[in-house]
Amino acid sequence: MGRKLLLEKAHVPGIRSYDVYRREGGYRSVEKALKTMSPDQVTEEVKKSGLRGRGGAGFPAGMKWSFLAKPEGVPRYLVCNADESEPGTFKDRYLMEFIPHLLVEGLIVASYALGSNRTFIYIRGEYAWIVDILEQAIAEAKNNGWLGKNILGSGFDCEIYVQRGAGAYICGEETALIESLEGKRGNPRIKPPFPAVKGLWDCPTVVNNVETIAAVVPILNITGEEYAKIGVGKSTGTKLISACGNINKPGVFEIDMTISVEEFIYSEEYCGGIANGKRLKACIPGGSSVPILPANLLLKTAKGEARMMNYESLSDGGFATGTMMGSGGFIVLDEDQCVVRHTLTLARFYRHESCGQCSPCREGTGWMEKILKNIEYGKGKKSDIDLLWDIQRKIEGNTICPLGDAAAWPVAAAIRHFRDEFEWHVQYPNAAQNRNYGLAHYADPLPVAAAPKA
Amino acid sequence: MADQPKLFKVTIDNITVEVEAGTSILNAARMIGGDVAPPAMCYYSKLKGSGGKCRTCLVEVSAGSTADPRPMPKLVASCRTNVMDGMVVKNITSERVQDARKGVVELLLINHPLDCPICDQAGECHLQDLSYEHGAEGTRYEFPRRQFEKHNLGPYIQLHMTRCILCYRCVFTADQLTNKRVHGVLDRGDHAEIATYIEKALDNDFIGNVIDVCPVGALTDKTFRFKNRVWFLKPVDAHRNCPKCSGKVTLWHRGDEVFRVTGRKDQWGEVQDWICNDCRFEKKKTSDWVIDGPTKVSRHSVISANHYVDTVKPHEALPEVMGGRQPRLLMNIHSVSEVNKPTIDLSKIQGPAHSGDFKKGE
Known part of the structure; x- marks a missing residue:
């Protein structure tokens, strides 16, 4: 059983409400950050944790934070990207729906680290009911003194606003999201300048995925070093995977990136195998944008090693024989799929x-x-x-x-x-x-000599 | 001595030039001029925020700067990338760039109606020039081309959305020259279109400039529509005392008649001064204007050519596409007009050519 950091408490009855969340140890990280740490120390902690952006690109979150320009007298903004529209990815929805306070808590800590006094959650328009859930969580947090002016007597002010998108996938791209948030047409901007220098209303801005922000909470609770110990290599911590397609148990799973793809698909703890006793044909392991892999290359890399569920192993072999971790939208296709x-x-x-x-x-x-x-x-x-x-x-x-x-x-x-x-x-x-082409040879074991040509 | 602005050395296609910090690669290449300057369909130096969209100006940066000589992994839009000291750029010397540009041109043309024979822009169309330079002979696109609902933009400006390449120049023009923009891009993706949401006519003193900035024939002058081909017209620079604008324009004559008025364009096809609607649409008499002299037109332009030499007869493709059958003659153009008669030599006619000139020969 892998370690759970984000979804550990997600199924405690009533966790959506502030009282239960607080009783279960919620908002400890805010206390810790605001009372005992400086903003730079929080950023340093996130850097140490090796947390990588969970939105798809996998860019180290701590580095992104440290790139934020900090000119005098100019406000800085933190924007949470909840415009989760990638086909196959629904992990953020799960997180926000079941345990919204985790996101709010993470946002307060991250806002403190970045010095953002006005923080925005840009949520996709189709998640209409989650807006209410988040707004209720924000209101509860504010009533209990976690938001507003001078939080916990630290002198730090913060407000969180929820903004609904209007149903465009492109607004999940950070600069298009910023344009849309400013009330304009959601066209991506030409970079540079990057949002860290000129983002929302031309002010320095950090845009982070929901899961990235939520992961800040356990990082502060267990310290960055401890967090970095979970996982392998540069794939630290835990990752939410939303599995769907022809599997017995579709849903959102938290993995610690040490298991193999085979185990993830076939073990009872996760996907529970291919539905209806069919055989695996192909899989898109990271949301619709990442390359699809046939069964043989999915389970074993071109070198003949077992492929693991982490950033490095999934991209092993480049695009010729590998794929990407992406946003964790795990789409499984069985032999009947075309x-x-x-x-x-x-x-x-x-x-x-x-x-x-x-x-x-x-x-x-x-x-x-x-x-x-x-x-x-x-x-x-x-x-x-x-x-x-x-x-x-x-x-x-x-x-x-x-x-x-x-x-x-x-x-x-x-x-x-x-x-x-x-x-x-x-x-x-x-x-x-x-009829369908069927499984054909896509699951046949590959000759190990399939090493890339020089 | 005043502070010298900091100069950056940048090498484009093995030619080194010194430019001020903050100059884009495209503008640095334009200083060198000639073939080194990448084509630009959406960038317009006089419009803030323009550029980056059409992707025809992509170049390869093989060394980022002296301080950081790593190459940039992707091709970059030269119009929106600023030079760094010691930057090395490849444009026409890079196969990758040529290949990518060819791809962009192909993609720009797949939904373009290619109706140049009836398009008023033909002869001064940037997309024509671009396709001539970088396009393929045929298309690989086998599907019906995109069509749009028609929108009426009022008495002066004609919109042909099918020809549009969505460069956004007209949107920036309206934003920056007029106090209130009433047109813009509606919808997204391949069904995005330039339109006014509430079917409003574009009426602003300076809105006529969208015609000049349009690189293709999507926005054309209704007062000039179907009146003449631009290569039959003689452009002259002229001015008048205009209370609204600088009044510096180019008049397009044929004989004594002024067929249209446009802004004065430089060698990159950009206007030097914005002109107002009065000058553009209402003042169509030579007596309204003071003539300054002939407009300098590039000798490569069909407008300056105005005659045809060394023409090569095009490859006969009709029987091929008709499955070996010969086309049936419906009407002989020579019985209606003299223009296409092989004996007529347009270059030998004095002054602008009129249909009368051809009749005279009889």
Whole structure:
């Protein structure tokens, strides 16, 4: 049983209310930070913990905090990114819904560390009911003196505001989120300047994921050194994984990043194996944007080692044979799933969510969707597969924000690993309408000599 | 002696130039000029905040600066990246850049209607130039091109949304020149469009400038619509005492007639001064203006050419696309007009060409 830090108390009855949360040891980290530590010490503690951003990119949170510019007389802002819109990712929702005070507590500590007197939670519009939960938690915290003026006599003022988005995936990108928060159209900004220098209303801003902020609480409670001991290497602490797809037990799991992917899928403690006694075909381990992997490469790296559930092991082999931890949206596909159709679904999503600001993403996402639709519905040509590859190559890396990459990677990975299935769709368009390609060789053990060519 | 501004040395395509700190790579490249300057479809030096969107100006930075000579991993938008001292940039010498630019041009064109033959912008269109330089011969796009609901922007400005490349220049123009912007980008992704949300006409003294900043034929002058091709017109610089603007414009003549009035554009296609709607749309008589002299037009421009030499007959593609059949002749253009007669040499006609000139030959 792995160690739980975030969801340990999530199922205590009534934990959503302040009284129960406080009785269970809540808001200790605020007391500790505001009474015994300076803001820089808190940042130092987070740095020591090795906490990596949980939103997808995995950038060290302490480093991000220390990059924050601190000019005199200019307010600084902390913005919590709760615009969790990645298909397959629903960990933040779980956290905010069950244990909202954990987020509020983390926000107070992080605001203190960063010197943010006005802190915002930007939450996706579809999470309408969670807004009420958060606002109630904030009101309770304020009534009990954890927010407002001169918190705990430390001289630190802080208010937390919840802002609802209007249903755009792109507003999860930090600069688009800031634009949207300012009341503008949610177009990503061109970087530099980075938000740490010029963010919300041109003031220095830190944007952190919900889970990152929540993880600050256990870091302060058990100290950064202790937190860094959990996990392996640079993947410290615990990570929430939202597992879905063809598994027996979909849901949000907290893992300590020391277990293997195989154990995560098949053990009773986590996903409980593939549903209906089917076999594993493929998996997207980090939310829809990260590359899909076939079963054989998912469970074992190209070197023949067991693949573990952590940042390094999942990305072992680069994009040629690896993938990414991403935001922890673990999507499992069994042998009955069609990878072409699956890729089409993702392409449609990215076409719909592209902001339309820069040309490669605006035009390329739509084109990819149309070609994939043709292939899926039996109208594809063999050259379409190479064309798709070429289009994704021209989008990736050439856009303002990472949405272009996020749209290109799933298509690239699907073609890289499942080219046979695409070709089968093109070659047997009629058969492809009636049956699935099936598991084929995607779970066959790989020859260990599959070392990358020099 | 006054403080010398700090100069940064930057090398672009092996040419070193010294520029002031805070200059963008694009502007540094423009100082060198020629082919080294990357194409820019959305950046407009006179509009604050413009640029970064079209991705045609991508360049490779092979050394960030003297202090930190690491290369930048991704191609960067040269219009929005400032130079550092000792920066080394590759534009036309980088295959990666050429490849990416080709990709961007292809993507810009997949939904473009390619209706240049009936487009008023043809001949002075940045997308045409860009496609000529970096585009492919054919398209790999096999789907219906995007279409939009029509919007009426009032009596002066014609919007063709299908031609738009969403550079946002007109949005910045309205933001920065007029007191209240009534048009903008609605929707997102590939169905984003320039429109007024409440079907309002654009009426502001300076809103006509959106026509000048538009790099394609999406926003054109209704008073000039379908009147003439720009390469049949002779541009001259002119001015008048205008109470609202500088009054410095370019008049586009054919014979004695002023067909249209635009701002004076520099070699990058950017206007030197914004002009007001009165000058642009209402003053269409030569007597309204004081002529300063002929406008300098790049000798590579079709406008300065105004005649055709060394023309190569295009490859006959019709029988190919018609499955080997020859096209059926519906109407012979030569029976209606003389313009296309092989004996007519446009360069030998004195002054601007009129249809009368062709009839004279008979």
